[in-house]
Amino acid sequence: MTIATIEIPVPAALPPLAPAKQRILDTADRLFYDEGIRTVGVDRLIADAHVTKATFYKHFGSKERLVVAYIEHRHRDIAERIADFARDAGPTETLRALRDAIVATIHEPGFRGDPFANAAAEFSDHLHPVRRAIEEHRDWYLQVLEDLLRRMGVPLAGDVADDLMLARDGAMSGSYVGDPVAVTASLRRQFARVLPDDH
Incomplete structure (x- = not known):
């Protein structure tokens, strides 16, 4: 028996992120979930992602x-x-x-x-x-x-x-x-x- 396809709406795929941007997002994903968003400052994100402050603001702005x-x-x-x-x-x-x-x-x-x-x-x-x-x-x-x-x-x-x-x-x-x-x-x-x- 053929199963009717269920269309689950999925956001459009993003183009591959620049390595530094992906690293920042991956770091934020881990730290925000593990420690909380307000407790994790920009300096911590920059240090853990191993990027410069200029790189952080270039990719995310804030x-x-x-x-x-x-x-x-x-x-x-x-x-x-x-x-x-x-x-x-x-x-x-x-x-x-x-x-x-x-x-x-x-x-x-x-x-x-x-x-x-x-x-x-x-x-x-x-x-x-x-x-x-x-x-x-x-x-x-x-x-x-x-x-x-x-x-x-x-x-x-x-x-x-x-x-x-x-x-x-x-x-x-x-x-x-x-x-x-x-x-x-x-x-x-x-x-x-x-x-x-x-x-």
């Missing part, structure tokens, strides 16, 4: 622009992974793979919670470019969930997508401060509402 690039990089990574799940798979298999990816992420060494929620906690102004980038990611994620559920024939797909998004948010934060095994078991129970064949 720390704020780098933070937005970091959020967009995280979004693109997740979008590409979900698109990979959906390739040659139906909506049920894609949703199951998405759930399993959340659980796997929670159990990864160095897990510190949801990078988007962590970043949002550091930028209180909802009009800030960083918050707008985070909101765009969350709107996208919620739409993907709703689309998968609708394709599965789940009634009130939008409401169920909201419930699964909340369960994901709770699992990502609760597992960092609590027991990851108990939290991911709870997450699985929430997904079992629409994946009833799972045990």
